[in-house]
Amino acid sequence: MSVDLFLKLFTLFVVVGIGYGAARAGLTGGVVGLRTLSNIGFLVFVPGLLFRTTATVNLAALPWRLLAAFFVPLLLWALGVWAWQRRRMVPGTDDPAAPATRAVTLSFGNSVQVGLPFAAALFGEEGLRLHVALVSLHALLLLSPFTVLAEADRARAAARHTGALAIGETLLTIARQTLVHPVVLPVLLGLAWNLTGLALPQWLDSVLKMLGQGAVPLCLVLIGVALDQYGLGPRWSVPAGMAALKLLVLPALVAASGVLVFHLDGLPLSVLVMAAALPVGSNALLFAQRYRVLEGEASAVIVLSTAGFALTAPLWLMVLAWWRVAGG
Template structure:
């Protein structure tokens, strides 16, 4: 592991540690007295800062010059594994022991990586400017692809649950369908993506003032999410979801990069620098946005927090492992 990546890991833990102190000291309020400051901050991230980041990203993407071979070779196995995790968890949750959104939340934890705080310095240190450019290309599509797919699956599960309830109460199936479509599109993840794409296709550039506002709002996502991780740890601890977190961390750090390596290399013929960038991006620990996703659906928040912390710690050991594997493949 390079010194730059190590420093980023330390910075992540220090920022999350600050959030833990804030939560432990109850500086923003006491969640036991009806006010939940962590959820308030999470809602601010989900409804203000993340939509700004997603809209600006999609509005500025140059779709014509993206390396689509690399993008397809990366996202086919990543989205495929996320859907497999979702299907397995949905089957296990048939009895309704957990929230109907639990399968989607666990699928996010198993597939969504920390592509910015750890991924960018890792790519720059290991692969230089050329590798960093490829990494940034995947990053530009990362949240748009994974969060949109898994948000849609979560909303469909919630809609099915509502439909069963309304059928029992004599509700209209048509009204349930309309509500499902509305909740899937008018959503703080999906809507800014669609709006950004629509703006992009007009060929217009974002006005400088608007672009600056969106950039400033989007810049708040990373520190806010890291602070939320620390606050969640202060409120819930690690023990509540430790067993699930160990499994999800192993899925994220070991299974996902293995699947990307096999599919991208032997399935799509990816080799050299693009293959190395794709595999090491898949090998990143769980991203902080996964906690925001779980808080959005009020599901498995303790397990998600534990997964982020454990996978980030374990990344120090698994990253050199995958670099050694890639040296053998190439």
């Protein structure tokens, strides 16, 4: 890993540390302050970022084979985690949104704060263009379906608990809570605007761009505040194991998909694998905070996977170099 990339990772830890220090100094208002910061991020900054991304992306120019090679195994992996966690749930004890939250934590990579400078430094302009294509659909294809699953699981649990909701009313509740949601609604509105073919007014684009830029530092500060609130927890081995799964197993699955199913090689394969090998992104913590479940675990996995990325990124680059030499 180059010195420049190491310094960028170090910068992320500094901002997280600032959030942690502010929380330790009592400047963030404890649990109430954490909720407030989380709500600002999830209800203001992230919707602005999602709307602008989906409203302005050029759908016709996207490299669809690369996207399929990345998102098909990624979504299958996330759905597998969700299904496995649902089977292990204890009804009446575990939060119904926990399986979807763990699925997002084990799947959502830091494709912006770490991914963009990493792709630019390693793969140049062409590689960055391919990585940006992945970024443009990342939140849409991961957060939206698992928001639906989290809302559906909670609605079904509520119906079983009260016995008051009929099937039709349950479905209506799921649909309402899913559509009127700070992730799904801006994505749908952005896609609707995109399909009109109209450009965003300059003033609106400037506002949305500013909100999107604010999401990055706020999310990093939130990680530090959450670490002060929850710590790594007594069972720190659990988030460490989750970080290892994200950094080692998921990239292997995506690499296998790219080679064996979609027959990619060269630069597209390298961009694909390194995007899957990124550490967990801060949106995983926002998702956990939205449902008030596994927040400490999510923050711990983010920090541990970011630190671990300094070791696993060179490993995956060596694997890719070996594959090129072997004639893959």
